[in-house]
Amino acid sequence: MLRGAVTSKKSVKMGGIKVKSDLFQKFLAFGVLIVLSIFFGILTKGIFLKVDNILTIALHVTPYAILGFGLTFVLITGGTDLSAGSVLGFGGIVCAKAITLGVSIPVSIVLGILAGVLAGLINGLFVTKLNVTPFIATLGTQFAFRGLTQLVGQGKPVSIRALGDEKIISVFQFIGSGTIFGKVPFPTVIMIVTAIILGIILSKTAFGRRLYAVGSNEEAARLSGINVIKTKLIAYIICGATASMAGILLAARLVSAQSNAGQGYELEGIAAAVIGGTSVMGGEGGILGTVIGAFVMGVLRNGLNLLKVDAFVQMVIIGIIIVLGVWYDTARRKKQAESV
């Protein structure tokens, strides 16, 4: 009943209320980010606010943010992708393996992303065609893709450095940790460009609107003629593609693909999306929010590190922040539903 009520309001007033609540959520997350930054800036006597440190944070949050973008798409459909971390590892190691086998870097990157697309397609087919709950389907593929990653790497890292080819090493390293426009990390530029493209797809295209419709009320979306299966399938494919992108960037940063890369990262990505206002219940969310969410996590980690907070205390604090984010989301939805 409640869900129906929320949805009808949304489908009637696509523009008005939804956009307003999204904006408010983003504003809130952004506010938290600013408050945290000022807080850490004062406590670290300005070290935190130095340009170098801000750019460091930007480099650090990049893989989580990119992973979070794809997860945002899947979460909006009301699904989830627990295999994203494994797909990250898979994409990275396929790319690195291809390079070690003598394939050129651009082609290797394409192969890595294709591996992610294929993984996303498999997840999507499990969820849509075989009707397996996303949680269970992607929990299963989490193991399967990790296994494939280990197989490709034979349980060891695939080192590009060990090739000894300085040109390949320097190009690959630039992709992972090089800087342009002065000191801006190249991967962060990739993240921003990806964010803009995916943000436009989500907010300005018919596909984006269908995604929200499917996530709000699947049955209603189906009845109004939306191809639910196709829409969901594309969301999972995008998630696989962004996960493998993040994996390639991580492999490039270390000039070596780890077969355990990305373990647990899916939860970081989901946390970033949720803190940024994407609902785990589906139907709501956006890319900008996920960027902000990833930065909230990154700023917390960096700030707490600079303040020399004990590693175990940090885990407790970050855990509490995630719970607060989800609690706020649930409370707000309930309130919204009641106000209709």
Added chain:
Amino acid sequence: MKKALSILLVCILVLSMLVGCTSGGKESGADKETSTPVSAGDSARDSSGDSSGDSKVIKIALITKMVDSPYWQTVKRAAEEKAKELGNVEVTHLGPPTEADIDKQVQIVEACINDDYDGIILAACDVDALVEPVKKAKAAGIPVVMIDSGISEPVYDAFLATNNVQAGAECAKLMAELIGGKGQVAIINFAAGTQTAIDRETGFTEEIKNNYPDIEIVGVQYCNSDPTVAANQATDFITAFPDLKGIWGANDQSAIGVAQAVTEQGKSESIMVVGFDNSDDIKAGLKSGTIKGTAVQMPTLMGSRGVEIVLDIINGNPPAEKDIDTGVTMVTTENMNDPKIDAILNQ
């Protein structure tokens, strides 16, 4: 339509598995080409024929956690070389397909007891599951020497492994030497709550505390063996402590991440990085100078000493101490070109 799609899905899955397997198959194929399985056992037999044949050939089963990995191939090579050197010893290398196949390893040990082996060298896949098989072997009068990974009850005759407390202390000594005995250092450990990690960290911090009063350990972070996380944590240490002199990465992945952070921050001259183990990436770091030194464990010693100790036990001279530290060798940018050290680094 639905059926067609499910068939397609199955096809994709099978295909992706095949892709994974073939690339895996190629790798292991390459492994087999370079190492020569069984042949060393044959040559050991040949040489026993040469050496006047005063007594019967002593058959030793070397049972590792898996067979087809560079690490265990190194152990096997060392054991076979020692067997060849001794003349009347024959080593057979056995093991389950993967480290997770605990029950298979149990079966292998039991088969060896029923076979006519005179001694067993064993790296246990599981601390508990292998206790009973080892007891059985002992009851059958077969000496058992554990290497690398032990079992929860000390029913074996000897246990050869790296003493990680000692190894951590060695890293601390090298770090102290590199930074001139004073200044701030940070630790990136690979896991919280794992015994190996705890031991290494304890060894490092105790050594600094007891012998280097002018060195301050500014903090410990745990990267869960994720080099990217290690790199991020190391970068934050560098930002928080502008005078930082050194960072120790307590395993392979931690050290790789630390080296990356130091490179990114342009501090490879001023911040000393000490690592652990000898993966390809660590070797590359040593060559480029971003990693100044690393603690290399001695699988070769586990293989060769393992054979020697089995023989000692058969001859009635069991080792005085059951637990034997095979130690680590500190490989540094200074000594890495020494042929002896190079052999250890590339063992």
